[in-house]
Amino acid sequence: MRSHAVVAGSAGVVAGLATYTLSLLIARLLLGPSIRIIPNDAAGHVLVGVCGVILLSVFDRVRGRSTRSFAATAATVVAMLYAVPVYEAAARATNGSAYPGLLRSCAGVAAMVAYGVWISLLRRAASRDSECLPAALGGLTIAIGTAFNRAMALASPLAPAALARDAALLLSAATIAAATRASRRVRLQLALGVIAITSVAWIAYITHATSTEPADKPDLVLVIIDTLRDDVFRAVVHETEEGRRFAAAVPGAAWFSHTIATAPWTLPAVGSIMTGLHPAGHGLQRYPGAEISDSVSPLVDSARTLAEELTTQGYRTEAILANVFLLPSTGLGRGFDCYDLLDGGRWKLPLVAWLQWLKVTPNSPVLLRAQDVRVQFANRLGALAGNAQPLFFWLHLMEPHEPLQPQVGLSPDPVGERLPPLERLYRDNVRHALDEVAQMIQLINEHGRWARTVFILTADHGEMFPSDDRQTSVRYGHGHALYEELIHVPLVIHPAGGLPTDRAIDALNSHVDLFDTVAELLRLPRAGHAGNSLAPWLSASAAPSGPAPLASVIAGSVASGPDQRTLRTDRFKVIEFPNGEQPDELYDLAADPGERQNLAGSRPDVLAQSLESLRGEWAARSGVATASRHAIDPATSERLKALGYVN
Numbered sequence: 001m002r003s004h005a006v007v008a009g010s011a012g013v014v015a016g017l018a019t020y021t022l023s024l025l026i027a028r029l030l031l032g033p034s035i036r037i038i039p040n041d042a043a044g045h046v047l048v049g050v051c052g053v054i055l056l057s058v059f060d061r062v063r064g065r066s067t068r069s070f071a072a073t074a075a076t077v078v079a080m081l082y083a084v085p086v087y088e089a090a091a092r093a094t095n096g097s098a099y100p101g102l103l104r105s106c107a108g109v110a111a112m113v114a115y116g117v118w119i120s121l122l123r124r125a126a127s128r129d130s131e132c133l134p135a136a137l138g139g140l141t142i143a144i145g146t147a148f149n150r151a152m153a154l155a156s157p158l159a160p161a162a163l164a165r166d167a168a169l170l171l172s173a174a175t176i177a178a179a180t181r182a183s184r185r186v187r188l189q190l191a192l193g194v195i196a197i198t199s200v201a202w203i204a205y206i207t208h209a210t211s212t213e214p215a216d217k218p219d220l221v222l223v224i225i226d227t228l229r230d231d232v233f234r235a236v237v238h239e240t241e242e243g244r245r246f247a248a249a250v251p252g253a254a255w256f257s258h259t260i261a262t263a264p265w266t267l268p269a270v271g272s273i274m275t276g277l278h279p280a281g282h283g284l285q286r287y288p289g290a291e292i293s294d295s296v297s298p299l300v301d302s303a304r305t306l307a308e309e310l311t312t313q314g315y316r317t318e319a320i321l322a323n324v325f326l327l328p329s330t331g332l333g334r335g336f337d338c339y340d341l342l343d344g345g346r347w348k349l350p351l352v353a354w355l356q357w358l359k360v361t362p363n364s365p366v367l368l369r370a371q372d373v374r375v376q377f378a379n380r381l382g383a384l385a386g387n388a389q390p391l392f393f394w395l396h397l398m399e400p401h402e403p404l405q406p407q408v409g410l411s412p413d414p415v416g417e418r419l420p421p422l423e424r425l426y427r428d429n430v431r432h433a434l435d436e437v438a439q440m441i442q443l444i445n446e447h448g449r450w451a452r453t454v455f456i457l458t459a460d461h462g463e464m465f466p467s468d469d470r471q472t473s474v475r476y477g478h479g480h481a482l483y484e485e486l487i488h489v490p491l492v493i494h495p496a497g498g499l500p501t502d503r504a505i506d507a508l509n510s511h512v513d514l515f516d517t518v519a520e521l522l523r524l525p526r527a528g529h530a531g532n533s534l535a536p537w538l539s540a541s542a543a544p545s546g547p548a549p550l551a552s553v554i555a556g557s558v559a560s561g562p563d564q565r566t567l568r569t570d571r572f573k574v575i576e577f578p579n580g581e582q583p584d585e586l587y588d589l590a591a592d593p594g595e596r597q598n599l600a601g602s603r604p605d606v607l608a609q610s611l612e613s614l615r616g617e618w619a620a621r622s623g624v625a626t627a628s629r630h631a632i633d634p635a636t637s638e639r640l641k642a643l644g645y646v647n
Contacts, residue, residue: 008053011070015077016049017042019351022078022141044360045081045351052077079119082141084351086115217313217390218496218522219453221444224273224394225433225490226266226323227401227478229462230259232430233490241411242431242438249438250455252498254538258508259491260568261461265479265559266325269460269511270396274332275303276515279557280618284330299331306515307335307392313524316389320376321396336394338380342372370397370436377440381447390522391449395440400429400463402477407432422476423465454496454521456514459489469596479559482566482575483595487555495521495538505537508570510553554617567614574610586610 020042056076090111119140234257237243262272263279271277271284279285283300299305307317318338326332326341333339373395384391399405404425416427437457444450462485466475470483478486491509513532519525520535532550556565562581567574573595575585586600586607600607 007070008057008073009050011073012050012053012077013046014049015052015074015081016046018074019049019078019081020045040360041352041355044355044358047360048081048351048355049077052080056080079141081351083112083115086111217315217524219391219393219444219449220310220315220518220522221391221393221395221440221453221455222273223437223440223455223457224270224396225400225430225437225457225459226396226398227461227463228430228433228459228490229485230257230459230488230490231485232427233434233459235415236427236430236434239415240413240431242435246434246438247502249441250457250492250494252501253455253492253494254499254503254505254534256491256493256505256507256509256534258506258570259458259489260508260510260553260555261459261487261489262511262555263557263559264461264482264486264555266323266460267330268557270326270332271299271303272511273458273460273514274305274307275299276306276512277303278512278554284332285557298329299334303331305332305334306518307394309335309519309524310392310522311335311337313522314389315392316384316387317392318380319394319396320373320380321394322370322373322398323396323401326396340376342376370399370433373397374436374440374443378443381443381449385447397433397436399433400426404429410435420465420467423467426463426465452496453494454518455492455494456518457490457492458511458514462486462489480561481558482555482564484573484589484593487566493517493521493534493538495540497540499538499540503537505534507534507537508550508553508568509534510550510555552613552617554614556618565614565618567610567617572606572610574607574614576611576614584611 024037053073056073087108090107237247261269263269263285268279268282268285271279271282275282282303283297284303285297307319311317317336319333319336319340321339321341324341328336328339328341377393377395380393399407404422406425407428410428410431413427413431416424419427441450441455444453444455461478463478464470464476464481464483464485468475468483468485470481489511509532513534516533517535517538520533521538552567552569554565554567556563558564562577563579564575564577564582566576568589571588571590573587573589577584584600584607585595585598586603587595587597588599589595
């Protein structure tokens with residue numbers, strides 16, 4: 001009995017480690033950069049593997065059947081463990097439903113039942129006592145796990161490349177199962193067939209929708225640095241070696257000094273960049289009356305994304321993102337051929353969300369570093385080297401988003417050493433991010449594509465420091481207010497071929513301007529959105545005639561706290577609290593750029609005029625999107641808490 005217990009326990013340990021190892025290998029081969037090995041994750045898989053053996057033993061005892069061999073036990077437990085990611089994937093696929101909790105559970109259970117039926121049919125097809133059963137079960141679980149993980153990485157599970165890969169994986173599993181009862185010669189032939197089928201699927205994935213003619217349109221590389229406020233960005237560029245290295249990498253670029261985000265947090269701000277619409281028009285914002293850890297409203301169907309537009313124009317569209325909030329189910333994945341939400345890759349591993357729920361592994365995310373984004377970018381550029389299509393890459397970096405991490409290998413920074421520790425660490429993360437972006441530009445150069453690339457760098461929003469001395473309940477972070485440090489963001493645009501010299505542009509502009517700007521720079525039809533194209537400022541002529549300057553821009557859609565919205569002109573800025581939860585605020589930015597003196601009481605005439613303009617602009621330029629509810633799954637909610645989105 002003791003010997004049997006040792007064998008069974010060893011089989012559970014092997015099954016757990018095999019599942020973890022296979023998952024890491026699958027993610028590395030098919031989904032991007034390597035995932036860090038975390039002892040708690042490995043230990044958690046071992047624990048559930050042993051528990052799986054115990055459950056299997058109880059099940060066999062109830063059925064009164066003989067004990068399985070070591071190999072068969074381990075393989076069966078691996079198959080059992082993969083039922084969990086099957087459930088997770090099915091539940092994630094139904095995240096946007098009207099009744100998310102019930103439907104997610106039902107979909108997950110249905111997927112697990114179907115998976116169990118498949119396992120049973122496979123076991124019945126193979127000889128009960130066959131030692132080849134582990135190969136059959138292993139092949140099936142690898143195929144199933146890979147297919148579901150792959151489906152999470154791509155924007156559409158129904159894309160031709162996705163279907164080709166799934167078909168190859170499942171056919172491979174079926175072939176392995178059939179081979180368990182075949183002769184050695186037939187097994188060899190089947191193995192060669194599996195290799196051929198998988199190779200064809202991989203080639204189809206790489207070359208999907210490529211053209212045979214050289215691209216006649218520029219490439220587009222959009223880099224969004226999360227949580228980057230404009231004043232720190234400019235200080236880093238002028239005062240540090242890393243900042244100067246970035247500036248040297250984009251000679252002949254336009255540097256915009258008055259770019260305003262449409263919202264002080266990621267989802268609505270990125271939604272505006274990707275659609276050319278204000279949050280009330282594209283719909284991607286906090287669901288009314290809900291916390292963002294619970295639900296958000298996704299992009300409305302009528303909001304056409306930049307990726308969708310570029311796809312119709314023959315572009316290959318790829319996203320490499322480090323922010324866990326940018327789930328494809330928000331609608332931001334629409335139009336992308338490959339939508340790789342990295343998040344350290346850890347969320348793609350089977351069982352991790354379950355192990356987190358059981359408190360076996362930590363809830364805090366494995367922070368994805370900017371260099372991981374760069375490595376994946378290098379991989380994708382290399383894979384697409386022979387692709388004649390024009391390319392659109394969206395790269396999203398998390399530094400300097402909290403929790404801030406110390407950065408090594410930076411140059412001396414005497415100015416930064418005089419800052420408070422928090423601000424110095426933030427500044428170091430900005431330096432690190434800009435240095436990585438400079439290396440990404442070098443990669444584009446090495447592939448010979450820089451001369452034909454439109455390069456844009458911006459931020460989704462800024463960040464508030466305690467030293468900003470705001471009279472708010474939250475003195476560090478973002479999403480809760482509309483002050484300049486939260487909505488004034490950098491914007492650098494390098495048109496294809498570059499400008500004769502660097503160009504500083506002081507014109508007031510907004511994130512909604514980028515959609516039509518891109519369309520004009522890429523020589524595409526203008527979309528006619530709420531924005532004002534900045535392309536005339538990017539003419540190669542020495543004295544470009546820019547567009548008529550905007551008189552004002554608007555922003556709003558906070559993530560937490562009282563509802564508020566703002567209108568900003570070159571001089572004045574008004575912040576309105578439409579529900580009356582706080583007094584309205586008015587600032588003279590020319591005399592008080594730090595927004596320290598509220599003039600709402602002393603300048604009632606300007607306040608009234610500004611509020612009237614704000615309400616008119618809000619009604620005319622925001623549009624109205626019908627809010628639908630998109631539930632946030634518990635695992636994502638936990639990651640949002642770890643990143644500071646939720647208290």
